[in-house]
Amino acid sequence: MGVRSAAVFASVGVLALLWLARVPTLPKGNYAPSPAADWSKAVDDPKERLILNWRGNFAFPSAKPGTWIQRRIEDRFNVSLKPVFLDGGAYKNRLPLMYAGGNVPDVNWDGDPLQLRRNIREGYVTEIPYDLIRRYAPTYMRTLNGIGKEAWLYSRFEGKNYGLPTFSANGVFSFPSVWRGDWLREAGIAKVPETLDEMHEAFLAFRKRGPTSYGMCPATDWPVAFVDIFVAFDALPQDFVVRDGKVVWGGILPEAKQALTLLRKWYAEGLIDPDFSSASAVSSSEGNPLERKFRNGATGYYYAWANYGDFDPKVPGSRLSTMRQSLGAKVDLQPGKPLVGPDGKRRARVWGGAAHVLWFGPDAARHPEKIVRVLRMLETFATDRDAYLESRIGKRGEHWEWSPERGVYLLPPYDEAGVGKRDLLDTGIEGAFGYFSPSSLSLSETRSLLPAGADRFRETYANPAWGIANAIGKSDVAPSAGRYLEDLRQFQTTTYVGIIRGDLPLDSFDGFTKEWLARGGQTLTDEANAARADAERVYAAVGAAP
Structure with missing residues (x-):
């Protein structure tokens, strides 16, 4: 389990940079106002059926509305879901135009801080107080704090929180x-x-x-x-x-x-x-x-x-x-x-347990009960393993089965290439790529679903004690990443390839380090240090251990 999720996860950064190249840039500091919710009206009546326009991740481009998973969630939570499915190309080309035309769904997924920050600057994203998340999704919040607290930095912009971070329990493991x-x-x-x-x-x-x-x-x-x-x-x-x-x-x-x-x-x-x-x-x-x-x-x-x-x-x-x-x-x-x-x-x-961000659009701000309903959904997925599994891999005996040898596996015809994805089925239940449930369970909840020997294999070949992750979760937490990071990465790649191939002398590395700092790297480094210092305040606010 988890290989496909890991591959998708690794592609997020590339698609993020391509996406950013398509979006008009507001002048620095000249931001469109973000939608403001009246939280005093955030009273959710479970008997009221809510409509949720939902733009999840791009791992299911061939899916169609009306899947078994969608219908099950609709019945369980008394909602009508209107999913928006995009592939990587549409994510890059169509999504910015869709947003610019005023079509911003209630619920949205962004893979990296750069994407979210751009949407905040365009005025698409609703600020979400930590206390609201704590009130309606306390278990989810505690699990996030334990698995991927760095994700709180992904949803943070200029001292405010703009979404619900997601987490991936298997991010602590390296790959053999x-x-x-x-x-x-x-x-x-x-x-x-x-x-x-x-x-x-x-x-x-x-x-x-x-x-x-x-x-x-x-x-x-x-x-x-x-x-x-x-x-x-x-x-x-x-x-x-x-x-x-x-x-x-x-x-x-x-x-x-x-x-x-x-x-x-x-x-x-x-x-x-x-x-x-x-x-x-x-x-x-x-x-x-x-x-x-x-x-x-x-x-x-x-x-x-x-x-x-x-x-x-x-x-x-x-x-x-x-x-x-x-x-x-x-x-x-x-x-x-x-x-x-x-x-x-x-x-x-290792990637680490911090994953992505789920955020809410302007219409959800006008109807804050929608946000509360989503928080309750994710709280249920965090506390009810059966509900979580239904949201990720469908109905046991119809869509999936389990055996000691194979762990969780899809049944025919869903095991055929691409078929399971059309029905939103994702066996990577320890990862962060469910469409309607974008976080994982804790490892203690998934251990019994692994194949026999998988735990021992991880201990032997992917022990978390060996893992080193990015100090701030993702490098584009730095506010100026959109201006400098891609150029610096390309510069570094060109230099590294030249040194490895022998096209550049080994000593060119010393000049490279100086130029890397001079062309924006020092700015990013300063901002990364500031983000790490700010993290202590964030962790205190959300109840995470420092």
């Missing part, structure tokens, strides 16, 4: 790496590599298989390409991290230069597929082109979005099953732990 176990055995390597030196030895052996065989090609696009190598040096190259009590950008630290030095050496030795610098990880009808390098047998190592079920040949559609179908029964896949770095410590990048 995937190794071709048959390649390792053929090379006489008895165990899966756990250190950089052992990885190097394996890659040298893989290269001897032939001119088109490589050790690795990052199976994800920047900004997280090669993060498995960088984090071994205690560097998160595209995240803010804490050093000596201060927030700094991980991509300009000396540890990042150490990782680049190693990658440069490996590239010169022919261990890294040269397509890493030009291929895109954005999925197409044929799948992720970088992942295909591994699936087609060109590389012997893979790091991105793998989980317990991927290594089970009995699970239809697992990574192992799929590769055996195309490459033969000899294929063996083995999970790998995060690498032990030069300092002897094992680390892994």
